[in-house]
Amino acid sequence: xxxxxxxxxAAGDAAKLWRQYGFRSPEELVxxxxxxALGVAVMEGPLDSADARLVRRADRGIIRVNxxxxxHGRKRFAIAHELGHWRLHAAISQLLACTKEDMLARYxxxxxxxxxxxxxxxxxxPEDLYRPAIAGNAPNPDVINGLANRFLVxxxxxxxxxxxxxxxxxxxxxxxxxxxxxWRCSKDIEGPLWIDGGTAVSPRxxxxxxxxxxxxxxxxxxxxxxxxxxxFPDYAxxxxxxxxxxxxxxxxxAMIWLE
Numbered sequence: 001x002x003x004x005x006x007x008x009x010a011a012g013d014a015a016k017l018w019r020q021y022g023f024r025s026p027e028e029l030v031x032x033x034x035x036x037a038l039g040v041a042v043m044e045g046p047l048d049s050a051d052a053r054l055v056r057r058a059d060r061g062i063i064r065v066n067x068x069x070x071x072h073g074r075k076r077f078a079i080a081h082e083l084g085h086w087r088l089h090a091a092i093s094q095l096l097a098c099t100k101e102d103m104l105a106r107y108x109x110x111x112x113x114x115x116x117x118x119x120x121x122x123x124x125x126p127e128d129l130y131r132p133a134i135a136g137n138a139p140n141p142d143v144i145n146g147l148a149n150r151f152l153v154x155x156x157x158x159x160x161x162x163x164x165x166x167x168x169x170x171x172x173x174x175x176x177x178x179x180x181x182x183w184r185c186s187k188d189i190e191g192p193l194w195i196d197g198g199t200a201v202s203p204r205x206x207x208x209x210x211x212x213x214x215x216x217x218x219x220x221x222x223x224x225x226x227x228x229x230x231x232f233p234d235y236a237x238x239x240x241x242x243x244x245x246x247x248x249x250x251x252x253x254a255m256i257w258l259e
Contacts (some may be wrong), residue, residue: 003114010115013087014122026124026151029048029200031079035063042079042085046153052078052098054085061086073154077120084119085112088107121182125151125161134162139255140242141171155244159253160184169258176251177199178211179188194231200226207254219243 001009011064021037023029032042040061047053047066048080051074056061063082069075081098089112098113107116125147133150137143139162147158156174162168163184172196173183183195201208205227209215223241236258 006111006115007088007118010088010118011122011127014084014119015126015128018026018126026129026166029124031076031083032171035079035083035086038083038086040083050098052082054082054098056086059229060241063171072155073148073152073157076124076152077154077157080120080123082118083123086115088112088115088119121164123162124153124157127165130161132168138220138240138242139166139257140164141244144244144253144255147171155246156253159244159255162255166257169233171195171239171254171256171258172229173207173254173256175207175211175254176249180209181251189233189236192231192233193229193236201254205254206241207252210243210245210252223256225256225258228254231259 017023017073021034026097035042039059040063042063042065045064046068047064048064051066051069053064055064063086065075066077069078078098085092085098092112098116098241106240120196129150133147134143144155144159144162147153147162148155151158153161159172163186163255166186169186169189169191171183171185171193175183178195178201180195180199180201182197183191199243200209202213203209205223206219206221207213208227220240220242222238227235228239239256239258242255244255246252
């Protein structure tokens with residue numbers, strides 16, 4: 001089965017829950033209630049090296065969420081991710097422990113984890129609601145913060161979903177301690193674009209200047225794509241860049257869109 005078909009299947013199953021329970025807004029989506037209706041109890045507790053764990057026994061299950069997670073949006077994504085496993089992967093395992101990295105997996109890295117993420121993204125940020133919310137907007141800090149608040153997710157999840165669903169060519173880059181950690185881009189430029197993970201962030205970018213303590217967080221500027229990517233489309237020599245610092249974590253999101 002191709003990644004596109006698997007993604008459509010996972011997202012379609014999440015959308016089915018919205019129709020089944022008649023949800024109209026993210027506030028109505030109480031994940032613990034949905035889980036209970038599906039035969040799964042959600043609880044918090046200690047977990048070593050994992051954000052959440054799913055235990056299945058026949059048609060009953062338990063999702064344990066790491067009690068050390070402070071971000072409400074991160075907890076919601078962890079629960080939604082495990083519900084994706086519950087719905088999609090009954091034949092794979094009776095015990096699944098998912099790390100923070102699993103919550104970021106793509107199909108090239110782990111098929112089950114990617115499918116659970118696609119399910120979670122659609123469950124928390126339904127395409128029918130998200131596309132109108134981002135229409136005509138650039139992925140600047142105010143927009144991403146507003147989306148995170150509206151859909152009750154982290155800014156990271158809101159930014160990744162923006163890149164996935166926007167009609168423009170956009171790139172998300174997670175930077176930590178002055179280096180590129182991971183990135184996502186719009187589907188149309190997945191082939192022509194490549195960013196080398198693990199490399200130092202260029203000081204000529206907003207993110208690079210941020211790590212040097214030189215700029216306010218809301219600034220947006222034009223940037224040469226050669227400062228970010230080792231390969232990019234011919235038409236994309238220049239782009240716009242905005243950054244979203246993630247509190248005191250030492251990380252910053254760079255949002256880049258090609259004009």
